Amino acid sequence: MRSMPDDLDIDLDGLTVGQVSTWVGVTVRALHHWDEIGLARPSLRTPAGYRLYTAGDLERLHRIVVYREVGLGLDKIRAVLDGSTADVPGALRAQRAQVTERIERLHRLGAGLDRMIDAHERGLLLTVEQQAAIFGSGWNPDWPAQARRRYGDTPQWQQYAERSAARSPEEWQAVAAAVSALDLALADAMDAGVEPGGPEANRLVERHREVFAAYFPLSRRMQVCLARMYEADPAYAAHYDGIRPGFAAWFRRAVDESARAHGIDPATATWE
Known part of the structure; x- marks a missing residue:
């Protein structure tokens, strides 16, 4: 994920989905999907009805990308971000166990x-x-x-x-x-x-x-x-x-x- 430039006034103007796609490093299609399922919705709208992302929206997107990169599914990410799971370390440990098993399976595949x-x-x-x-x-x-x-x-x-x-x-x-x-x-x-x-x-x-x-x-x-x-x-x-x-x-x-x-x-x- 790319870091945001310090001189970008996102609080005033917000960012379009295209801009967010470039800076966050995910596809426009993914952003639309996350919007549709309520995982990460833009908070602002232009007078013409176009949605814009705020600094808070971008922070949530950043966390989504981080958790997705470590292998959490979107439902688990939503539970972590929305506080419906109190045991975040436990969820991450469970994911770590799955990753370890996958690595071992890949090692066996490589040996085969x-x-x-x-x-x-x-x-x-x-x-x-x-x-x-x-x-x-x-x-x-x-x-x-x-x-x-x-x-x-x-x-x-x-x-x-x-x-x-x-x-x-x-x-x-x-x-x-x-x-x-x-x-x-x-x-x-x-x-x-x-x-x-x-x-x-x-x-x-x-x-x-x-x-x-x-x-x-x-x-x-x-x-x-x-x-x-x-x-x-x-x-x-x-x-x-x-x-x-x-x-x-x-x-x-x-x-x-x-x-x-x-x-x-x-x-x-x-x-x-």
């Missing part, structure tokens, strides 16, 4: 935004030690950065980052356990001679989509592309064939047959 930014940039918000403990000694801590460079501009990376930002190490441990259990179930099915395209293989393919949803939703077409990469990419193939020799190729065939059962040609499936 920091985690979201980190997740979009790094993918996995775990230390190298945590990653090794959760995902095992075969885990490469460079993989998240590689995935960010490869997929960082995709909707799936954004979905993965959103999940990662909200996930604790314990929750990541549960995800890793679910993935390991699925890999073993798939490998056991292959060892048991389960044929791709059969009911048991199709059930496990569906379970793979459900487990993978911990990272991002996986369509059947995307699953075909993923299984194809598991077999063709040397790093992925080594991982899955390390669980059972031939696992990567068997899983790719199982996914292909499941896709065909749903009217999808694996040869033409794309990441969508």
